Amino acid sequence: MKVSLAVALIALVGLVATPRAQGGVDGNWAVTFDTPMGAMDATASFKSDGEELTGTLESQAGSTTFKGTIKATTLNFVMNINTPQGDLSIQMTGELDGDAIKGTFDFGQGTGAWTAKRAK
Numbered sequence: 001m002k003v004s005l006a007v008a009l010i011a012l013v014g015l016v017a018t019p020r021a022q023g024g025v026d027g028n029w030a031v032t033f034d035t036p037m038g039a040m041d042a043t044a045s046f047k048s049d050g051e052e053l054t055g056t057l058e059s060q061a062g063s064t065t066f067k068g069t070i071k072a073t074t075l076n077f078v079m080n081i082n083t084p085q086g087d088l089s090i091q092m093t094g095e096l097d098g099d100a101i102k103g104t105f106d107f108g109q110g111t112g113a114w115t116a117k118r119a120k
Helices: 002-022
Strands: 028-036 038-049 054-061 062-071 076-082 087-095 100-106 112-117
Touching: 054 076, 062 087, 087 112
Parallel strands: none
Antiparallel strands: 028 038, 028 112, 038 054, 054 062, 062 076, 076 087, 087 100, 100 112
């Protein structure tokens, strides 16, 4: 009886601790894009609702909103940016790992890597 109670308590603690340990994607993040012109820093705010992902990204180039999905720890979203050369669509993918995200971006004429760390 004591053994099964102990096992049940350990399982309950594990279930309660899991969401906190994973942290989810919601919140503010410090983002770095690796570009041919060097690193570009930005801030992002993510909000998830089930598998729906929305947010904003702000950099010295301006601000944009985005929509996409999060399935388990995989993020997929698209940012549309107005540039002097016309509209630019950037496809973003990433993998959430606790307080970090690593991913790639594709803007049609090239690709690159990006990383993010949860803002404190």
